[in-house]
Amino acid sequence: MANYNIQAKRDVTYDAIVIGSGISGGWAAKELCENGLKTLVLERGRIVKHVDDYPTMHDDPWDDELRGSLTPEDRENHYKAVRAGFIGQSNKHFYANDKENPYTEVKPFLWVRAHQMGGRSLLWGRQCYRWSDLDFEANAKDGHGVDWPIRYKDIEPWYTYVEKFAGISGESLGLPQLPDSHFLPPMEMNCLEKQIKSRIESEFTGRNMIIGRVAHLTEPMNGRGKCMFRNRCDRGCPYGAYFSSNAVTLPAAHSTGNLTIRPYSIVQSIIYDEESGKASGVRIIDAETDEVIEYQSRIIFCNASALSSTQILLNSTSNRFPDGLGNDSGELGHNLMDHTYRVGAMGESEDFEDQYYQGRRPNGIYIPRYVNLQDQPQSDKFVRGFGYQGSAGRANWSRGANEEDVGGDFKDRMMKPGPWEFFITGFAECLPYHDNQVYLDNENLDKWGQPTLAIDAEWHENELALNKQIREDAKEMLDNAGLKNVVDFDKNHEMGYGIHEMGTARMGRDPETSVLNGTNQIHACKNVFVTDGACMTSSSCVNPSLTYMALTARAADHAVSELKKNNL
Template structure:
């Protein structure tokens, strides 16, 4: 990150404070800095500079002592996050040490964390799909939880704004329940994926297969190149950090953009203890920080504060920010702070093999897969009485490679030569389902279990319930049916459910709403009763849809920052 400014103002006073430097925090920093505010970003983890701090970005499989597998010692260090399968020898440095970051699982919760500058924007799956009013209106229509205070028309221009800057490659489909966006040229489907698409559209009305809409630069625009970002090289080493800046991350895009303004300061190694509230002004005036190197408590002050520490990080900070006015957590008049935790449920579907296309292959390691948009409970014609809401599918087709020889018996030249012959074709479909916002899916502070900084840890009590379980059965049934209809053989379903959290799309716990009695935030992501405090990460979500949420966080953040600047100019904050 060239010219990164880590020098903190001696007065500790700024126009704006941003807590967290991940996907939404990076966006808050960019927007506030570009609008002229001197902005301090507080990051609890270490400094990670773009490119220079990606130590494994160019290493090959054989360069790793354990051929990318975690050692026994690492398995103990990351004993929770190893459940996900996301962490390995190539990217472990971007994941939290589980031994140093304890929490209580009242029920199993796979909390995947990466505390460093850039946060999980260095690790995310990069799939980007807009919500529609099918999503924003779902709670009201189903009589579930509370209604969203916004609709698609409120966020639509901010989706476009975010997509242009990020760089989303994808294909327009013209579906009302999955709005098209501002897309770069799509990545290419391989021959089997094209075949399956044709068969699905021929045999199932309303089912579509497309390439994933993904935050990779397939054709960089001038504003991408100005930040030093370049075209995706199809290496599929994204979770190691991309030296080309081809996939979107805070480190490659939003933080450098903020830094260009000369209004940007970042302070790593800064664990936020709490937000300071002035009862006379009825405003948040600053943030208390524990310096992880000096162990000192430091305070910083600003006119507006954006809390973007990730869903559970933000909620933990708000719960720990108590005062006479807010004894149960800052802004928690409703009692909803910490409740309504959601995540997408997945890791189930079907897979099969295909006879044919032996003379065809594909080029590169495409860092993307296919996407089948939701087709259940869209309207009366697609309604099922088994469950409410819906699901989509991600997946991919491919051919077996040389790795298949690891467990084969063989010796000699013929065996070695056989490893260079591609194996047969296969394809998998993985369902992603919506989780409803249940009040009793919650997080609370455990005052009896402190972390290494003396802060209370979280106790997480959440699970998927009956609606999700019934949906999962249909996800498997539909996946098998679609693959068999497309001509695949040996089709079998699978279900590796694990715990909630492994979707890494934790949402809710500080939801948006119209009524301060039932929500934590208003339609502009302001904390009810604390108008200069904004929450625009996943904590703000009122429902979860079934699509990846990150582009929605980005759009909400840009929208809230624009609103905050307007309120500052009106002297309302």
């Protein structure tokens, strides 16, 4: 798909280097290449070519060994990822080998990684929601964390820009706390979801239920096919219907002729030039040969994912930055955030026994935040807020796994649709706490002799209070919606299960309390940009990936402008 810088080609000088090829790295590559910069993308893992390297994309459940379950050896190799519950035979090749990539859990923390071209853009949930000024102003108003150096008006045109290229399906709602996007036609709710929507909105003033806003094409666009409702997204989509770096941004970068991708490139550090006061390049270790190689460039975009980018910056020491590149404030590695998850309620419906639905819609419903909104009463139990994701469907034959029946009648019954079920789970905002941190573990080295990462983070009182409200409200809504056998739940999971790691190299107005400025540049090393989850100053309660895309496109535009002015 692209030029590959492997052993046969040893060019070392580029206009730009992008570390990582996931959601934000793909956008950085696209924008920089389209602006004429010869760009090297350093990918820690293997090449994954769109379509060619999706080996299980058409497999049916009976095609997988063990009906999709992992072997004992697989479970050992992915002993961290199995805790999340998303990995199986059909997608295990897109998850990093946890044995080869250890980290230390000072407190329990699940870190799910995907080391290959495209990163976790091949595995993400694709839910896309804009942030609002409710989010960008929250730190300043309630005193938690530092103030964002930007507001919604600064990023709004960039949301539109990335949405038009990525393709986001959804419906407009006109809520100030959840700005509308540039939408493709929305997917449709099924009959039970429509009924629950009507009942919730009539019973609870200010609460809305909409179809999810999701990075799936509902009509063909730019040579990509529309979603076929197979719900096999985490195997790689051969139609390019859902957004991934492999299907969308990296091909656009390649079409310019300016893209080079180097796989198996473990970034050891960013090289700082004391004389110029700038970064001069990147030092990598070849994952296959252990060779150390240095690449030079005028600008560097760090997009390895929140924790990996911070690990690289912490390991990039010099006389000027003895504690890590850009760490004058001492905030590098601190203020780690995630979203709470797996708290909510579920129930059954006795209605619509004569109705079903077509296909396997890769999307659900969304209930936007309705607490602690601007110009409305504020809770005395917690600050910030939460939203819900969920869906309705009919139980299938797998419900028989917990029944003791056998025989023909049992099999016939399992072949008929089961009862309608509906569930919602909350995603609550996590505050930026200084003591939620990561740091280099110099006692535990990886197979390449590099320090691993230690993670020391946990939920605090505010997140636990939010979860309590999520659980109570979820049960109340489902009860009032007329569902039967409603059960509320809280899985009491540790941080990391949301797979929305944010913070650890936050943006801010003051170099003494933050790592990055308002255009994602390291305050004291302005030719290094960080635009993945590490840059986030707060976490909102909505999925963050759309914001990463917009911030990356905006930062790349600024980088190109500054290069033209010879300011970098």
